Amino acid sequence: MAYSFEQHKITGAIEADDEYWRGLEDGKFQLSRCSDCKTWTWPAHFRCGHCGCWEMEWVEMEPKGKIFTYTRSRYAFDRVLERKDDVPYVSVVAEIPEAGNIRVMGVLAGPEEGLAIGAPVRGRILPPSPKTKNYPSIVWELDL
Ligand SMILES: [Zn+2]
Incomplete structure (x- = not known):
């Protein structure tokens, strides 16, 4: 279906x-x-x-931005137990210059080399999955 x-x-x-x-x-x-x-x-x-x-x-618009901040989760929180197999993972808050620097959150995907505040990122849209509570999602990848 x-x-x-x-x-x-x-x-x-x-x-x-x-x-x-x-x-x-x-x-x-x-x-x-x-x-x-x-x-x-x-x-x-x-x-x-x-x-x-x-x-x-x-x-x-193109999903392009720069890292405003990020954090690494080292614990499987109750409300996102679907991600327990991904621990530890990095969540990114990306500023979107094309949209007045509003900030959009997503999980970091791909290599972490160069992970830093201000680093450029590009979003990739993923289809719905149980891991994202059946919502589509955007993940951020470093775009160095
Ligand atoms: Zn207005």
Whole structure:
């Protein structure tokens, strides 16, 4: 059976970020901004925190950024036990210059040589899996 974002949606999600997940599902990296004042907003919201506009737009872009910060998990936390076989793993918060330096989190994939704050990264979209609670996901790879 084909994957369906709607079918696997987490109960209680606020839905403002649905387009992000739908985009990943289609292999697209897209982020939201206010359609009036163009302020980038992440996490996504229904309303612009800058000007109060209720219209948001989604802009597709290359998943390229630089590492704002990162951390290495050495423990299988209860809420992400699906990742217990990956421990230790690195989570990255990447700043996206094309989107006003808003920050998007993802797990680091590939070689770690050169891992540092400020290092350039490129995102790769992965299909839904039990490891990501059946959501599509983005992983960051160093792009040195
Ligand atoms: Zn605005």
